Amino acid sequence: MGRWNWNWEEPRSAAAPDSAQAPDPAERPDPPAGPEAEAHRARTVAFRRRRAGAAIAAVVLLALLIAALARGGGHAPVRSPTAAGAGAPHRTAGTRLSAAQQDALAERAENNAIDRVLAYTPAITRGGDTGNEIALTFDDGPGPYTERLVEVLNSLHVKATFFAIGEEERYFSGGTLLELRSGDVVGDHTETHPMMASLSRHEQHEELFEQIARIELLGGPRPRLFRPPYGSFNATTFQQLHAMHLLMVLWSTDTADYTLPGVHAIVERALAGAHPGAIILMHDAGGNRAETIAALPAIIAGLRKRGLRPVTLPRLMLDDPPPPGLPIPTSLAGD
Secondary structure (H helix, E strand, O other), rough: OOOOOOOOOOOOOOOHHHHHOOOOOOHHOOOHHHOOHHHHHHHHHHHHHHHHHHHHHHHHHHHHHHHEEEEEEOOOOOOOOOOOOOOOOOOOOOOOOHHHHHHHHHHHHHHHHHHHOOOOOOOOOOOOOOOEEEEEEEEOOOOOOOHHHHHHHOOOOOEEEEEEOOHHHHHHHHHHHHHHHHEEEEEOOOOOOOOHHHHHHHHHHHHHHHHHHHHHHHHOOOOOEEHHHHHHOOOOHHHHHHHHOEEEEOOOEOOOHOOOOOOOHHHHHHHHHOOOOEEEEEEEOOOHHHHHHHHHHHHHHHHHOOOOOOHHHHHHHHHHHOOOOOOOOOOOOOO
């Protein structure tokens, strides 16, 4: 299996010179004196503080994980489940893993699965078609409907993937915290929901990084998945995702629930596009999501009637990843 060439769209000979790209903060020339300089210094200080906060949070999380593993000491060594489909921890006779150890092993296996997919493609629209798993995904949260939506999923014993907007965590972080406690996966949907293809390299980096920092500061694992707002991206986006080890996730079925077409229409669209490996797009915020919430029980009942099992995207990548050689998605926003 060949490895993916991350410079596919902009060969070095044809790419714009480095000087034409937005420089990183450390590479920028000194700004002019006056109000603009003060604004520049304020932005730089805020940026560095956010990065320092994220680094401190990462250290604290690492210490907590080490402490949790230490409390389970005296157990036989556990093999890391890295083969596709090896999601359950391996145990020898008489060995019992704590919940924290099981969660850590599962997260490691799923991250390894994402890395394997990233080795042959930077973006996906679906999983494989050899199993019976399907991924429900929700964009634009958290919002005032998020907690209610997660509670419905919990009552149906379903885990999903949420692509969250960083700035919304200032107001509705309770929704994201409930997702994390429920075993759902939180991905990156940028900090402010812009058209990524219209941004400079530095701006795209900031949109990705600041959302990641907010999720880590909430105590969640570092996001490994990214969904571009409006389906907008370009070669620069791919380069930034590569640097951050993020897999771009689009979708195979769009319910268009944001248009408020009615509960019946949302159910019909979701089930019409349901097949092994499908990635179904819905929303938990960005407007009134009462119709989406009301549609969930019928959607999940319909999936189960067909023998399909809703799982998170990392789990789908572990159990039934997309095959190599599929076309690389192009921007859906016409960029």
